[in-house]
Amino acid sequence: MDRTFTDSFYWVKADKRAKLLVLTDLHFNENVSMGILFKIILEVEFNFCDYILIAGDLIDDNSYLDDKKNYEVLKWFLKELSRTTPVIMVLGECDTKWTKKPHAFESEPLVRMIDELENVYLLDGRFFEDKKIRIFGVSPTDEPTELYDALMSKDNTKKTTILLVHSNEAIRDQRYRRELERRFDLVISGHEHNWRLPDWLFRIALKIRGFEPNYQGNLWSIVCRPLTVFPNHPLFQKLFRRGYTIVMLSK
Numbered sequence: 001m002d003r004t005f006t007d008s009f010y011w012v013k014a015d016k017r018a019k020l021l022v023l024t025d026l027h028f029n030e031n032v033s034m035g036i037l038f039k040i041i042l043e044v045e046f047n048f049c050d051y052i053l054i055a056g057d058l059i060d061d062n063s064y065l066d067d068k069k070n071y072e073v074l075k076w077f078l079k080e081l082s083r084t085t086p087v088i089m090v091l092g093e094c095d096t097k098w099t100k101k102p103h104a105f106e107s108e109p110l111v112r113m114i115d116e117l118e119n120v121y122l123l124d125g126r127f128f129e130d131k132k133i134r135i136f137g138v139s140p141t142d143e144p145t146e147l148y149d150a151l152m153s154k155d156n157t158k159k160t161t162i163l164l165v166h167s168n169e170a171i172r173d174q175r176y177r178r179e180l181e182r183r184f185d186l187v188i189s190g191h192e193h194n195w196r197l198p199d200w201l202f203r204i205a206l207k208i209r210g211f212e213p214n215y216q217g218n219l220w221s222i223v224c225r226p227l228t229v230f231p232n233h234p235l236f237q238k239l240f241r242r243g244y245t246i247v248m249l250s251k
Contacts, residue, residue, distance in 0.1 A: 006243045007047075008225050012186055014160040014249035016132040021047055022245040024055035024166075024190025025226035027094060028074055029064055032228070037073070040227065040244075041080050047246060051133065052085050055190035055224055056092025056140070056166030058110065065109040075113050082119040088128050089114070089121070090137040092166040092191065123164060125149065133249070134161045136184075150183065160185050160249055167191040168221060186220040188247070222247065 021044060026032065044052060058074075065071045081087050095110055114122045121128050123137020138147050147163075155161075161184050168189035180187070225243025 006225070007043075008243060008245045009248070010220075010222055010245070011248045011250065012220050013251065014185065015158070015251065016160060016249065017251070018051065018132050018160075018249040019047075019049040020051050020053055020188075020247040020249070021049040022053045022055060022188055022190075022224040022247065023227055024224050024245075025057045025092070025228055027057055027060045027228040028070075029060040034073070037077050041077070043244065044081060044085070049085060049246070051135075052081055052087045053135075053164055053188060054087060054089035055164060055188060056090050057094045057190065058089070058092070060094055061097040062095070062109055065113070071109060071113065074110075075117070078113070078117055078120055082117065085119075086128070086130075087120045088123060088135055088137070088164065090123050090164050090166055091139050093140045096140070129159070132159070134159045135164055136161070137164045140166050155183060163187045165189045168223060186222065186247070188222050188224060188245075190224050190226060192223050192226070 023040065023044075026040075059065065065074065078087065091110070096108060111122065114120050123135065124139045126137065128135045128137070136150050138150075163180070163184045163186070165187065166189060168187060168191070222245065224245035227244065
Protein backbone atom coordinates (compact mmCIF):
# COMPACT_ATOMS: atom_id res chain seq x y z
CA MET A 1 0.00 0.00 0.00
CA ASP A 2 1.19 3.51 -0.79
CA ARG A 3 2.09 5.07 2.55
CA THR A 4 0.16 8.30 2.23
CA PHE A 5 -0.04 8.55 6.01
CA THR A 6 2.46 8.20 8.84
CA ASP A 7 1.43 6.88 12.22
CA SER A 8 2.43 7.49 15.82
CA PHE A 9 2.22 4.60 18.30
CA TYR A 10 1.89 4.76 22.09
CA TRP A 11 1.50 2.08 24.72
CA VAL A 12 -0.38 3.01 27.89
CA LYS A 13 -0.76 0.76 30.93
CA ALA A 14 -4.37 -0.22 31.59
CA ASP A 15 -6.39 -3.04 33.15
CA LYS A 16 -8.23 -3.97 29.95
CA ARG A 17 -6.53 -4.44 26.59
CA ALA A 18 -7.84 -2.17 23.82
CA LYS A 19 -6.54 -0.60 20.63
CA LEU A 20 -7.51 2.99 19.85
CA LEU A 21 -7.01 4.64 16.49
CA VAL A 22 -7.19 8.44 16.63
CA LEU A 23 -8.07 10.57 13.61
CA THR A 24 -7.99 14.31 14.11
CA ASP A 25 -8.03 17.56 12.17
CA LEU A 26 -9.15 16.27 8.79
CA HIS A 27 -10.60 19.72 8.02
CA PHE A 28 -12.83 18.32 5.32
CA ASN A 29 -12.97 20.85 2.45
CA GLU A 30 -12.65 21.07 -1.33
CA ASN A 31 -9.02 19.88 -1.15
CA VAL A 32 -9.90 16.60 0.61
CA SER A 33 -10.47 14.18 -2.24
CA MET A 34 -12.41 10.92 -2.31
CA GLY A 35 -9.05 9.21 -2.80
CA ILE A 36 -7.83 10.49 0.56
CA LEU A 37 -11.04 9.38 2.26
CA PHE A 38 -10.69 5.89 0.77
CA LYS A 39 -7.07 5.72 1.98
CA ILE A 40 -8.09 6.71 5.49
CA ILE A 41 -10.73 3.95 5.49
CA LEU A 42 -8.16 1.41 4.24
CA GLU A 43 -5.74 2.46 6.99
CA VAL A 44 -8.47 2.00 9.59
CA GLU A 45 -9.31 -1.48 8.23
CA PHE A 46 -5.60 -2.41 8.08
CA ASN A 47 -5.07 -1.38 11.72
CA PHE A 48 -8.03 -3.37 13.06
CA CYS A 49 -8.93 -1.51 16.24
CA ASP A 50 -11.48 -1.58 19.05
CA TYR A 51 -12.37 2.11 18.91
CA ILE A 52 -11.95 5.02 16.50
CA LEU A 53 -11.57 8.41 18.17
CA ILE A 54 -11.99 11.70 16.29
CA ALA A 55 -10.51 14.61 18.24
CA GLY A 56 -12.30 17.46 16.46
CA ASP A 57 -12.09 19.68 13.38
CA LEU A 58 -13.54 17.07 11.06
CA ILE A 59 -14.65 19.90 8.74
CA ASP A 60 -13.32 23.38 7.94
CA ASP A 61 -16.65 25.11 8.58
CA ASN A 62 -20.34 24.25 8.53
CA SER A 63 -21.07 26.19 5.35
CA TYR A 64 -19.24 23.47 3.40
CA LEU A 65 -22.04 21.06 4.34
CA ASP A 66 -24.68 23.35 2.80
CA ASP A 67 -23.89 21.52 -0.44
CA LYS A 68 -25.93 18.30 -0.36
CA LYS A 69 -23.21 16.35 -2.19
CA ASN A 70 -20.58 17.31 0.38
CA TYR A 71 -23.00 16.42 3.17
CA GLU A 72 -23.64 12.95 1.70
CA VAL A 73 -19.93 12.26 1.08
CA LEU A 74 -18.99 13.03 4.68
CA LYS A 75 -21.95 11.01 5.93
CA TRP A 76 -20.78 8.07 3.81
CA PHE A 77 -17.26 8.45 5.24
CA LEU A 78 -18.49 8.30 8.85
CA LYS A 79 -20.74 5.34 8.02
CA GLU A 80 -17.79 3.42 6.55
CA LEU A 81 -15.64 4.16 9.59
CA SER A 82 -18.35 2.99 11.97
CA ARG A 83 -19.46 -0.18 10.14
CA THR A 84 -17.65 -2.52 12.56
CA THR A 85 -16.03 -0.18 15.10
CA PRO A 86 -17.55 2.46 17.40
CA VAL A 87 -16.61 6.00 16.37
CA ILE A 88 -16.34 8.32 19.37
CA MET A 89 -15.83 12.00 18.64
CA VAL A 90 -15.76 15.54 19.92
CA LEU A 91 -16.13 18.77 17.99
CA GLY A 92 -13.39 21.28 17.30
CA GLU A 93 -13.76 25.02 16.87
CA CYS A 94 -13.99 24.67 13.07
CA ASP A 95 -16.84 22.14 13.35
CA THR A 96 -19.01 24.85 14.89
CA LYS A 97 -17.91 27.76 12.69
CA TRP A 98 -20.23 29.53 10.22
CA THR A 99 -18.70 31.54 7.40
CA LYS A 100 -21.55 32.44 5.00
CA LYS A 101 -24.75 32.67 7.04
CA PRO A 102 -25.64 32.49 10.72
CA HIS A 103 -28.03 29.51 10.73
CA ALA A 104 -29.28 30.99 13.98
CA PHE A 105 -32.40 28.81 14.27
CA GLU A 106 -31.09 25.70 12.58
CA SER A 107 -29.26 22.74 14.13
CA GLU A 108 -25.66 22.54 13.06
CA PRO A 109 -25.47 20.26 10.00
CA LEU A 110 -22.61 18.13 11.36
CA VAL A 111 -24.51 17.49 14.59
CA ARG A 112 -27.64 16.60 12.60
CA MET A 113 -25.62 14.19 10.49
CA ILE A 114 -24.12 12.44 13.51
CA ASP A 115 -27.56 12.08 15.09
CA GLU A 116 -28.67 10.13 12.00
CA LEU A 117 -25.83 7.61 12.24
CA GLU A 118 -25.57 4.40 14.23
CA ASN A 119 -22.39 3.51 16.11
CA VAL A 120 -21.18 7.15 16.01
CA TYR A 121 -21.10 8.89 19.39
CA LEU A 122 -20.71 12.64 19.76
CA LEU A 123 -19.52 13.46 23.27
CA ASP A 124 -20.51 16.90 24.44
CA GLY A 125 -20.01 16.86 28.18
CA ARG A 126 -21.00 13.17 28.21
CA PHE A 127 -19.42 9.74 28.76
CA PHE A 128 -19.13 6.79 26.39
CA GLU A 129 -18.82 3.59 28.39
CA ASP A 130 -18.67 -0.15 27.76
CA LYS A 131 -17.04 -3.17 29.41
CA LYS A 132 -13.49 -2.09 28.53
CA ILE A 133 -13.30 1.66 28.61
CA ARG A 134 -14.82 4.98 29.67
CA ILE A 135 -14.38 8.13 27.58
CA PHE A 136 -15.46 11.66 28.47
CA GLY A 137 -15.68 14.22 25.66
CA VAL A 138 -15.60 17.99 25.97
CA SER A 139 -16.85 20.47 23.39
CA PRO A 140 -14.72 23.56 22.62
CA THR A 141 -17.54 26.02 23.35
CA ASP A 142 -18.30 24.84 26.89
CA GLU A 143 -14.99 23.18 27.74
CA PRO A 144 -14.30 24.84 31.14
CA THR A 145 -17.83 24.25 32.46
CA GLU A 146 -18.11 20.65 31.22
CA LEU A 147 -14.65 19.74 32.44
CA TYR A 148 -15.28 21.27 35.87
CA ASP A 149 -18.59 19.39 36.21
CA ALA A 150 -16.90 16.10 35.32
CA LEU A 151 -14.05 16.66 37.76
CA MET A 152 -16.38 17.58 40.62
CA SER A 153 -18.83 14.68 40.15
CA LYS A 154 -18.54 11.49 42.17
CA ASP A 155 -17.05 8.55 40.31
CA ASN A 156 -15.79 5.25 41.69
CA THR A 157 -15.22 3.40 38.41
CA LYS A 158 -12.11 1.26 38.05
CA LYS A 159 -12.22 1.26 34.25
CA THR A 160 -9.59 3.01 32.18
CA THR A 161 -10.97 6.53 31.82
CA ILE A 162 -10.00 8.79 28.92
CA LEU A 163 -10.57 12.50 28.41
CA LEU A 164 -11.05 13.32 24.71
CA VAL A 165 -10.65 17.01 23.81
CA HIS A 166 -9.81 18.96 20.69
CA SER A 167 -7.23 21.26 22.24
CA ASN A 168 -5.41 20.45 25.47
CA GLU A 169 -4.93 24.09 26.51
CA ALA A 170 -7.42 23.78 29.38
CA ILE A 171 -5.87 20.65 30.84
CA ARG A 172 -2.48 22.35 31.07
CA ASP A 173 -3.97 24.69 33.68
CA GLN A 174 -2.43 23.68 37.01
CA ARG A 175 -5.75 24.36 38.76
CA TYR A 176 -7.14 21.25 37.06
CA ARG A 177 -4.08 19.06 37.36
CA ARG A 178 -4.71 17.25 40.65
CA GLU A 179 -8.34 16.45 39.78
CA LEU A 180 -7.39 15.36 36.28
CA GLU A 181 -4.88 12.91 37.70
CA ARG A 182 -7.53 11.59 40.07
CA ARG A 183 -10.28 11.14 37.49
CA PHE A 184 -8.52 10.26 34.23
CA ASP A 185 -5.81 7.85 33.10
CA LEU A 186 -5.22 9.41 29.69
CA VAL A 187 -5.90 12.66 27.83
CA ILE A 188 -6.11 12.57 24.01
CA SER A 189 -6.17 15.76 21.95
CA GLY A 190 -5.48 17.11 18.46
CA HIS A 191 -5.45 20.70 17.19
CA GLU A 192 -1.66 21.09 16.69
CA HIS A 193 -2.01 20.64 12.92
CA ASN A 194 0.67 23.17 11.97
CA TRP A 195 3.40 20.63 12.68
CA ARG A 196 3.72 18.58 9.50
CA LEU A 197 7.01 16.91 10.22
CA PRO A 198 8.52 13.43 10.46
CA ASP A 199 7.31 11.73 13.62
CA TRP A 200 10.55 12.15 15.60
CA LEU A 201 10.78 15.83 14.63
CA PHE A 202 7.05 16.31 15.32
CA ARG A 203 7.62 15.13 18.91
CA ILE A 204 10.58 17.46 19.37
CA ALA A 205 8.50 20.38 18.09
CA LEU A 206 5.69 19.52 20.49
CA LYS A 207 8.17 19.27 23.36
CA ILE A 208 9.53 22.74 22.61
CA ARG A 209 5.98 24.14 22.75
CA GLY A 210 5.15 22.24 25.93
CA PHE A 211 2.80 19.76 24.24
CA GLU A 212 5.02 16.67 24.25
CA PRO A 213 3.35 13.29 24.79
CA ASN A 214 4.27 12.77 28.42
CA TYR A 215 3.59 11.02 31.67
CA GLN A 216 3.36 13.24 34.73
CA GLY A 217 2.06 12.01 38.05
CA ASN A 218 -0.70 9.56 37.12
CA LEU A 219 -1.78 11.11 33.83
CA TRP A 220 -0.78 10.42 30.25
CA SER A 221 -1.29 13.27 27.77
CA ILE A 222 -0.99 12.51 24.06
CA VAL A 223 -1.24 15.14 21.31
CA CYS A 224 -2.19 13.27 18.14
CA ARG A 225 -0.95 13.82 14.61
CA PRO A 226 -3.33 15.65 12.23
CA LEU A 227 -4.71 14.40 8.92
CA THR A 228 -4.35 17.69 7.07
CA VAL A 229 -1.86 20.43 6.28
CA PHE A 230 -2.16 24.21 6.45
CA PRO A 231 -2.52 26.14 4.27
CA ASN A 232 -5.09 23.92 2.55
CA HIS A 233 -3.42 23.76 -0.84
CA PRO A 234 -2.98 20.61 -3.00
CA LEU A 235 0.79 21.22 -3.27
CA PHE A 236 1.22 21.24 0.51
CA GLN A 237 -1.05 18.21 0.83
CA LYS A 238 1.31 16.28 -1.45
CA LEU A 239 4.57 17.50 0.06
CA PHE A 240 3.71 16.79 3.68
CA ARG A 241 2.42 13.49 4.99
CA ARG A 242 -0.69 13.32 7.10
CA GLY A 243 -0.74 11.26 10.26
CA TYR A 244 -2.89 9.23 12.60
CA THR A 245 -2.21 7.90 16.08
CA ILE A 246 -2.51 4.42 17.54
CA VAL A 247 -2.81 4.02 21.32
CA MET A 248 -2.52 0.51 22.75
CA LEU A 249 -3.97 -0.03 26.23
CA SER A 250 -2.52 -3.09 27.92
CA LYS A 251 -1.21 -4.38 31.23
